[in-house]
Structures are given as structure tokens and as C-alpha cells.
Amino acid sequence: MREENKTISPMIHTMLLVKAGMWASERLSIDLYYLIEFINLVIPTLNKDFLEKDYDRKYGEGTWNKDMKRLKKINMLISETKTFYDGLTDANKNLLKRTSVQKRVGNKDTEDIQRIFRKYFYKTSSRITLLQEEIYRLFVFLVMESPIQRGIIKNEYLKSLDASQSKKVTPPTRT
Amino acid sequence: MKLIKTMIQKKMERYNIYSEKKFEIRSIWQFAQALNLSLAILGEKVNPKDKKMVNILYNRILSSKKLNEKQFRKIKDFINENMSVITRAIEHLEKMNEESTHYLDAIDKDDCIMILAYEHEGLGD
Numbered sequence: 001m002r003e004e005n006k007t008i009s010p011m012i013h014t015m016l017l018v019k020a021g022m023w024a025s026e027r028l029s030i031d032l033y034y035l036i037e038f039i040n041l042v043i044p045t046l047n048k049d050f051l052e053k054d055y056d057r058k059y060g061e062g063t064w065n066k067d068m069k070r071l072k073k074i075n076m077l078i079s080e081t082k083t084f085y086d087g088l089t090d091a092n093k094n095l096l097k098r099t100s101v102q103k104r105v106g107n108k109d110t111e112d113i114q115r116i117f118r119k120y121f122y123k124t125s126s127r128i129t130l131l132q133e134e135i136y137r138l139f140v141f142l143v144m145e146s147p148i149q150r151g152i153i154k155n156e157y158l159k160s161l162d163a164s165q166s167k168k169v170t171p172p173t174r175t
Numbered sequence: 176m177k178l179i180k181t182m183i184q185k186k187m188e189r190y191n192i193y194s195e196k197k198f199e200i201r202s203i204w205q206f207a208q209a210l211n212l213s214l215a216i217l218g219e220k221v222n223p224k225d226k227k228m229v230n231i232l233y234n235r236i237l238s239s240k241k242l243n244e245k246q247f248r249k250i251k252d253f254i255n256e257n258m259s260v261i262t263r264a265i266e267h268l269e270k271m272n273e274e275s276t277h278y279l280d281a282i283d284k285d286d287c288i289m290i291l292a293y294e295h296e297g298l299g300d
Contacts, residue, residue, distance in 0.1 A: 020182065023182070031208065032208075126234045126237050130229055131230060132211065136212050136215040137215045139215065140179065140215040143179060150177065151177070151178050152178075
């Protein structure tokens with residue numbers, strides 16, 4: 001770690017740890033969104049010129065610019081996907097096939113909207129690849145170059161899975 | 176390094192929970208994230224053929240909204256083959272932690288903070 005990057009503001013440090021915690025323990029949200037936010041926040045915090053030099057020295061000439069372009073693209077794809085995902089209700093966020101009972105109980109108008117959201121969510125999310133080494137390489141490099149590497153994610157930053165969230169959703173009953 | 180280790184552990188925890196509950200798409204995603212991190216730490220790459228195959232299969236599963244048994248089995252094989260990468264990454268992180276026992280690490284311990292405070296107040300004289 002360079003001398004210039006040894007200290008960061010405590011507030012940013014906390015923000016980074018919160019984002020790291022959100023990414024590590026996602027539930028009913030797009031976890032990659034928090035990872036990208038983490039990267040977007042770290043880069044301006046650290047000295048960019050040194051980062052670029054060190055990154056190119058470590059992974060080869062021109063990789064920094066290449067990976068930055070990739071980051072820009074991922075940023076765009078993630079924000080598109082999140083728009084549709086946020087519109088889904090919690091029951092639909094489980095991405096399970098709906099049962100006939102659920103279909104019968106649900107309100108038709110809202111069901112139509114949800115169907116559209118689901119459709120576009122699948123469409124946009126399929127553009128995000130499963131294995132993408134550039135983003136994670138960048139992430140690991142940034143963590144190694146900053147004092148955040150010694151940070152400990154507090155339990156309150158980690159969302160825990162409670163019983164209701166980890167079960168398949170059952171339809172509401174009529175009274 | 177503690178941070179990255181926690182992240183991999185949390186991702187694997189989630190992978191186990193989701194595969195147990197049969198949220199297959201989510202479990203594959205969680206595993207892939209842990210694998211991506213592990214590969215970045217070790218500085219390794221997945222075989223490009225495997226990478227392409229897994230990305231295509233995952234997108235197919237995602238777009239069809241239901242699991243095709245053959246496609247799913249292929250992804251499961253990929254997961255089993257690459258489980259060793261994650262264990263190697265965790266071992267690597269532990270080794271790095273042992274090697275870089277920095278002096279400041281000691282401040283993390285409660286008793287050390289107490290000693291520092293004691294000296295600061297001048298009670299140690």
C-alpha cells in the first residue's frame with residue numbers, strides 16, 4: 001500500500017464497510033449493485049494516478065483503461081436491471097414460477113404490471129455475465145491498495161436471513 | 176484481507192442456504208460471486224470454454240424461468256470442479272494474514288487498548 005493511500009476519512013471508511021456488508025449478505029436485492037458502488041466510491045477516494053500506474057504494472061499495460069471501460073458498461077447494465085427489479089414485489093423477487101393459487105388470488109391489474117417488470121428484469125439481467133474477472137480483479141486490487149483491507153464488517157451491516165425470507169412464499173388466504 | 180475473507184465466507188453461506196431451499200438461480204449466482212473473488216485473489220482464470228458454456232447456460236436458465244435438468248447438471252459439475260478454487264483462495268488469504276502480522280494489528284485486541292490508555296493517562300509512571 002502506498003503512503004498516499006494509507007488514510008481515508010472515517011466516514012467514507014464506514015460507508016465502504018456498509019456497502020461491502022450489503023454486497024456480502026444480499027437478500028432480495030441486486031448484490032452486484034453494491035459492489036459497483038463500492039468500487040465507484042473507492043476510486044476517487046484514493047490517488048487515481050498512482051492507482052493507474054500500479055494497476056498497469058501489476059496486470060499489464062493498458063488494463064486500467066480497459067477495465068474502466070468495462071466498469072462503465074457494467075454500471076449502465078446494473079442501473080437498468082435495478083430499475084425493473086425494484087419494481088417487483090417481494091413475492092415476485094423470489095423468481096419462482098407462480099402457482100395457480102397465487103394467480104387466482106392476485107389482483108389482475110397489478111399482476112400485469114408485475115409481469116412486465118419481470119419480463120424486462122430477465123431481459124436486462126441476462127446481459128450481465130455470471131463470470132466477470134475484470135470487475136473482481138479491480139475490486140481486489142482496490143481493497144489491497146486501501147486501508148479498508150483491515151476493516152471488519154460489523155454484524156449490523158450484514159443483513160441476516162430470517163425465517164420468512166428464506167422460505168418460499170405462500171399466497172395470502174382469504175378471510 | 177479480513178474483509179475479503181469475510182465476503183467469500185458470507186457468499187458461500189448464502190450458496191449453501193439457497194441450494195438447500197432450492198432457489199437454484201440464486202445459489203448459482205452466489206457461488207459465481209465467491210468464485211470470481213477467489214480467482215481474482217489467486218490471479219487465475221477459468222478455462223475460456225467453460226466460462227462461455229456457464230455464461231450461456233445461466234442465461235438460458237434465467238430466460239426460460241425453469242430449470243432444464245441437463246443444463247442444470249452441467250452447471251452443477253462446473254460448481255463441483257471449481258469448489259477447490261475457493262478453498263485454495265481461503266488458504267491463500269490465511270497465509271497472507273499470517274505473513275503480514277503488522278504491529279498495528281495488536282491495537283485490535285481489547286487488552287492492548289487498555290494498556291495504551293493506561294500509559295496515556297500517565298498512570299504507568
